[in-house]
Amino acid sequence: MLLQNWLLKLEKICIPLAALIFSLFIFGIFCAAVGANPFEVYGSIYKAAFGSWFSFQNTLIRAAPLMLSSLCTALPAQLGLIIIGNEGAIVIGGLAAVAMGLAIATFPPFAVQSLMAIASIIAGGLWIMAVGALRYYRGVNETISSLLLNYIAIAILNQLVGGLMRDPTSLNKPSTYPILDVNMLGNFPGTRIHYGLIYGIIACLIAYFLIQRTTFGFAVRTVGGNIRAAKIAGLPVGKLTLIICFLAGSCAGLAGMAEVAAVHGRANESLNANYGYSGILVAFIARHNPLAAVFVSILLGGILASGGILQRAHNLPDATVLVFQGLVFLVILYSESLYGRLPFFKPSLRQQPSTNLTTQV
Secondary structure (H helix, E strand, O other): OHHHHHHHHHHHHHHHHHHHHHHHHHHHHHHHHOOOOHHHHHHHHHHHHHOOHHHHHHHHHHHHHHHHHHHHHHHHHOOOOOOOOHHHHHHHHHHHHHHHHHHOOOOOHHHHHHHHHHHHHHHHHHHHHHHHHHHHHHOOOHHHHHHHHHHHHHHHHHHHHHOOOEOOOOOOOOEEOOOOHHHOOOEOOOOOOEOHHHHHHHHHHHHHHHHHOOHHHHHHHHHHHOHHHHHHOOOOHHHHHHHHHHHHHHHHHHHHHHHHHHHHOOOEHHHOOOHHHHHHHHHHHOOOOHHHHHHHHHHHHHHHHOHHHHHHHHOOOOOHHHHHHHHHHHHHHHHHHHOOOOHHHOOOHHHOOOHHHHHHO
16 A cells, blocks of 8 residues: 555656656757757756746746646646636736725835735635636536636726726826835845745645645545535535635735736736736646645746747747647646556556455455
């Protein structure tokens, strides 16, 4: 039994790692096809992501929203739900944070930052909780409804930024009124890394503890394993669905707050920066493990930070990193079919306990 447990853990590490390596191989073929040297491209990605302290700061800045966004997919996955409304929750959370920050701009900075965070948590949580409610009470597919809500959120962003909340001085790029500098999230001393990174790490740690170390998490995993058995056991499936979806959306909403209060200083089209869609990829690579999502977010954040250097050094489109993300996502989805099927990760017959043979005799 001990050997089998170790093999299962090894399988969860080796298969995603092999999928990433295979994705790099395919991406190398793509780079060669468009006239770039794959090895030089890989070198540039590493240089832009981890080659220096300056570049690593860029990586961590991008990793912060990815950690929070990934939980929007990872938490509902514990219930067996596939929710991809991360981008919409980020946008709604960012809008709520800006609205709160402008409404109480004269309050003490700590109070403003706290209330902005609370507003973004509530807004993002309610946004995704609506998906869970539609799924449980009306049988609406959560993947489709959450995807469509992304477009609704972006439409709301465009409408408010271009109308009710627009700053008249923002001519070329319509934006809301700016958050006061004193109310912005600060950076770690001597760096450009904002405190939103702390939000992401703490949220992932809390999510892991909640799912793996509490009776609530056990109930959630039970529902995800067999919803019919969970109902027979008397578990409140509907309540668990709403709570998990609210927590998932609140994490993505907090990512929106971090973006507007630490990076942009206001809400505009830059809030729709595809961190939500990248967070879906992080969740799948990490196999919906909140702790693993921290490290995967740093890896993917480095890849996102390399888009500019690929354009300058290799004449590749800035969207090349999106091609790589798409390849990784497809390979990761395919690798899901390999779990439990590879002989290497199965104990040999001679290592199996002899209880079955004894029973037969």
